[in-house]
Amino acid sequence: MTHNRHRSKQSISTLNRRELLRLALGAGIGISSGVLGMGSAFAQRTVERLPIESKTIPSTGERVPLIGIGTARRFTVDIDDDAAMDPLREVVRQLPILGGNMIDTAPSYGNAEEVIGLLMQEFNNREEIFLATKVRQQDTADALQEIEDSFRLLQTDVIDLLQVHNLVNVENMLPILREMKQEGRIRYYGITTSFPGQYEDFERVLATEELDFIQVDYAIDNREAEERILPLARDRDVAVQTNLPFGRGRVFEAFGDQPIPEWAAEYDIDSWAQFALKYIVSHPAVTCAIPGTATLRYLEDNLGASRGRMPDEATRQRMADLIASA
Ligand SMILES: NC(=O)c1ccc[n+]([C@@H]2O[C@H](COP(=O)([O-])OP(=O)(O)OC[C@H]3O[C@@H](n4cnc5c(N)ncnc54)[C@H](OP(=O)(O)O)[C@@H]3O)[C@@H](O)[C@H]2O)c1
Numbered sequence: 001m002t003h004n005r006h007r008s009k010q011s012i013s014t015l016n017r018r019e020l021l022r023l024a025l026g027a028g029i030g031i032s033s034g035v036l037g038m039g040s041a042f043a044q045r046t047v048e049r050l051p052i053e054s055k056t057i058p059s060t061g062e063r064v065p066l067i068g069i070g071t072a073r074r075f076t077v078d079i080d081d082d083a084a085m086d087p088l089r090e091v092v093r094q095l096p097i098l099g100g101n102m103i104d105t106a107p108s109y110g111n112a113e114e115v116i117g118l119l120m121q122e123f124n125n126r127e128e129i130f131l132a133t134k135v136r137q138q139d140t141a142d143a144l145q146e147i148e149d150s151f152r153l154l155q156t157d158v159i160d161l162l163q164v165h166n167l168v169n170v171e172n173m174l175p176i177l178r179e180m181k182q183e184g185r186i187r188y189y190g191i192t193t194s195f196p197g198q199y200e201d202f203e204r205v206l207a208t209e210e211l212d213f214i215q216v217d218y219a220i221d222n223r224e225a226e227e228r229i230l231p232l233a234r235d236r237d238v239a240v241q242t243n244l245p246f247g248r249g250r251v252f253e254a255f256g257d258q259p260i261p262e263w264a265a266e267y268d269i270d271s272w273a274q275f276a277l278k279y280i281v282s283h284p285a286v287t288c289a290i291p292g293t294a295t296l297r298y299l300e301d302n303l304g305a306s307r308g309r310m311p312d313e314a315t316r317q318r319m320a321d322l323i324a325s326a
Contacts, residue, residue, distance in 0.1 A: 050268065050307035052099035055287045057188065058237035059212045064130055066281040066288050066306035068102025069095060070243065074294035076110025079118060090296040092119035096128035100303050104215075104241065104290040105154075106134040106165055107146050117155040126156055132241070132290075134192060136165035140172045147180075161213055161241075163190040167201055174209055188212035194243050196224055203228055211238050218242040218286070220279040220323050221254050230285035239287040242280050246291055251276050254326045261322065267315065268308025273298070277305030279319045282312075 054063035069091065077084035095101065105112045113133060120126040133150050137143035150159065162180070164173045170191060177189035190213030193202045206214055206229070214233055218225040222244070233240045246252065255272045269275050273291070280289045291302050311319060 052303065052306045053310070054306075055239075055281075057212065057239040057287065059188070059239070064102055064239075064288055065100050065303075067100060067277060067303050068104060068130070068132075068241075068288055068290045069100070069293035069299065069302075070290040071103060071105040071112040071116065071294075072109045072292055074292055075105065075112035075115050077115060079111070079115060085115070087295045088115060089119055089122070091293060091299050092116065092129075093123045093125070094296055094299060096125055098299065098303050100299075100306070101128060102130040102132060102241075102288060102290060104132045104243070106136065107150055108134070108136055108165065111153075113150055113153040117153050121155055130160045131156060132161035132163065133159055134163045134165035135173060135177075136168045138169050140169060140176070143169060143173060144176070151185075158184065159186045161188045161190065162186045163192045163213060163215055165192055166195065167191060167193060167198055167205065170205055174205075174211075178210070188239075190214050190238070190241075192241075192243065193217070199224070199229060203232060206232055206236060206238065211236070213239045213241060213287075215241040215243050215290075217244040218280055218283075218289075219245050219247045219251055220276050220320060221251050222247055223320065226283070230283060234285040240285050242286055242289045245277055245280050245289040246273070248292070251323070254323050256326060258326070263315075263318075266309065267311050268304075270304060271301050273301050274305040275319065277302060278311055279316055281305065282310040282316055 052065045054065045056063055075088055077088065079085060092103070095103070103116055105116055107113060120129060131154060133154065135143050135147050135150075137146050147162065151157070162177055164170045164177070174189070177186065180186045181189055190211045191202065191205055192215035193199070194217040202214070202216070214229070216225045216229050218230070225242075230240065252272060255275075260269060260272060260275060264275055267278060269278055277289055277291065280286055291298070293299050293302055
């Protein structure tokens with residue numbers, strides 16, 4: 001039902017800002033940049049028209065779409081509560097249909113792994129998903145148990161990416177993850193953080209260990225990772241997933257009520273979410289971003305950031321300056 005309702009809106013929502021303006025002018029209708037800048041209805045048009053862009057995981061050459069989904073907090077729901085499950089159901093069903101594939105989760109996100117496992121079963125789409133989870137136990141035996149629980153809850157024999165969450169017990173976990181990769185139980189492994197206080201240790205591990213991936217916090221108003229972590233990841237040929245791309249919603253407060261600048265349309269940006277995400281995924285070291293996405297509307301909007309033209313370096317600076325001055 002939700003899908004059909006969405007389809008019925010397509011004729012309006014697939015118009016882009018310039019097409020809408022052209023039509024409006026032809027019809028003698030004035031549309032202010034403020035109205036165009038609201039983004040929500042118009043954000044969907046890129047989803048249907050332009051191909052999803054992807055980047056390469058350096059250790060294998062496999063490509064992943066620029067935008068995935070994060071599942072912290074919003075995927076912690078009662079599985080018997082249809083009202084809570086239905087929006088998540090649509091997200092997991094539509095993610096690969098719309099051209100995305102990455103789901104990032106963790107044992108510490110309540111029952112998110114269970115929810116994702118159930119929904120992938122329901123839609124029989126496990127093979128189309130790039131499934132990333134984490135391990136975060138100080139005690140190694142507990143960590144091994146946590147990993148086995150992840151396989152069971154996610155209802156999968158292979159986890160695409162398993163990362164050491166916030167560096168917990170990293171020295172002992174990396175050899176274990178390496179072995180699991182050799183056994184074919186996981187395809188990639190890495191480390192995550194979202195705390196600048198951990199960056200020094202994070203950089204040390206990134207500089208000295210063989211890794212497929214890192215995950216780090218990076219947003220248009222949180223750019224510390226640009227200083228050393230992103231260049232180091234590039235030097236080390238490690239894929240980069242970025243977490244907290246909206247600062248848990250904080251960046252939308254920075255944008256406030258102002259319309260999206262007209263020049264953003266040159267980069268196929270139709271919403272502030274796409275503005276924030278394109279800033280991130282256009283960084284040369286970044287492989288993908290994983291915005292917390294628990295509704296179909298957010299999914300369509302966010303995936304729009306993986307389509308169309310990407311800002312160049314000068315434009316990225318302009319984008320960051322705009323937010324810094326907001
Ligand atoms: N150390 C780690 O390993 C670590 C740490 C943090 C996060 N993560 C991962 O990174 C993911 C992303 O972080 P996050 O979910 O905490 O925060 P986030 O992605 O920065 O922000 C998510 C929030 O932004 C809002 N949002 C999403 N799409 C939107 C759109 N198109 N338009 C307007 N608002 C939108 C939603 O708010 P509402 O739902 O309130 O509307 C959503 O909850 C996590 O889900 C998790 O998978 C990992």
